[in-house]
Amino acid sequence: MRALAIVHESERDTGTIGERICERGFELEILTVEGTLPEPGSVDLVVVYGSSESAYDDGVRWLRRELDYLGAVLGSGTPILGICFGGQVLSRVLGGSVAPSPHPETGWVTVATEQPALIAPGPWMQFHFDRFTLPPGATAVATSEHALQAFTHGPHLGLQFHPEITPEVFERWLAEWKVVGALEDFAAAGIDIAEIADEIVARAGSSRAEAMRLFDAFWERSQLLVRPDEPLPVSAPLSG
Numbered sequence: 001m002r003a004l005a006i007v008h009e010s011e012r013d014t015g016t017i018g019e020r021i022c023e024r025g026f027e028l029e030i031l032t033v034e035g036t037l038p039e040p041g042s043v044d045l046v047v048v049y050g051s052s053e054s055a056y057d058d059g060v061r062w063l064r065r066e067l068d069y070l071g072a073v074l075g076s077g078t079p080i081l082g083i084c085f086g087g088q089v090l091s092r093v094l095g096g097s098v099a100p101s102p103h104p105e106t107g108w109v110t111v112a113t114e115q116p117a118l119i120a121p122g123p124w125m126q127f128h129f130d131r132f133t134l135p136p137g138a139t140a141v142a143t144s145e146h147a148l149q150a151f152t153h154g155p156h157l158g159l160q161f162h163p164e165i166t167p168e169v170f171e172r173w174l175a176e177w178k179v180v181g182a183l184e185d186f187a188a189a190g191i192d193i194a195e196i197a198d199e200i201v202a203r204a205g206s207s208r209a210e211a212m213r214l215f216d217a218f219w220e221r222s223q224l225l226v227r228p229d230e231p232l233p234v235s236a237p238l239s240g
Helices: 015-023 063-076 085-093 167-180 182-188 193-202 204-226
Strands: 002-006 027-031 045-048 080-083 098-109 124-132 139-143 148-153 156-159
Touching: 002 015, 015 027, 015 045, 015 204, 045 063, 045 085, 063 080, 063 085, 080 085, 085 098, 085 124, 085 148, 085 156, 098 193, 124 148, 124 193, 156 204, 167 182, 167 193, 182 193, 193 204
Parallel strands: 002 027, 002 045, 045 080, 080 156
Antiparallel strands: 098 124, 139 148, 148 156
8 A cells, every 4th residue: 555645845754644554554655746656546654744734735835735635535535534734634625714713733632532432532733823724524623612623525534732742842843943933923922832842741641542542443434435436454552
């Protein structure tokens, strides 16, 4: 099986989701949309990760190409897992919308879930200033006080939170934020980055296990919808 992870900026760490994808036997390719992307029908899974850009900002130089590519992926029937910005662009491609949130969410948030076998209550790591709407024909799966947190549409799953987070992933984010001067903006907004970092470390074990369960549930659900007459792949045991 072949999986594509679409990443943005210089981020190349796919975290616990990437780890689980490899454990499930996929060959994982990590690319940006500015590179040469595989034909949509040639991959079995596409995962779209976060970005510091806004999914509603059509001035982002590569956003139109990403939206067009994901539209082609949808047409091929390949399952898409969208994470934060990835969930937002998935919403847009499916006919939903994305806008700035009047209540940004940062840190760990427990969600209300309609399908706990797919999306556990968490808490899940959040770091978003925008939010998506429910696309036409989609099903809302989880919500917080301030945002839709997860939806399904056929075999696809859009998430507003970051199940992939690890201390190492957050360190990569910190390095990028330092370069662009974002840490000062976060401090001015009252966001305690050190507190969030400490909680990521404290929750690393449970967060990893929940992320892997989420991926397993997503993948097995998607296969029932994409290939209903074929047996499900056997889940790899959760390690660690």
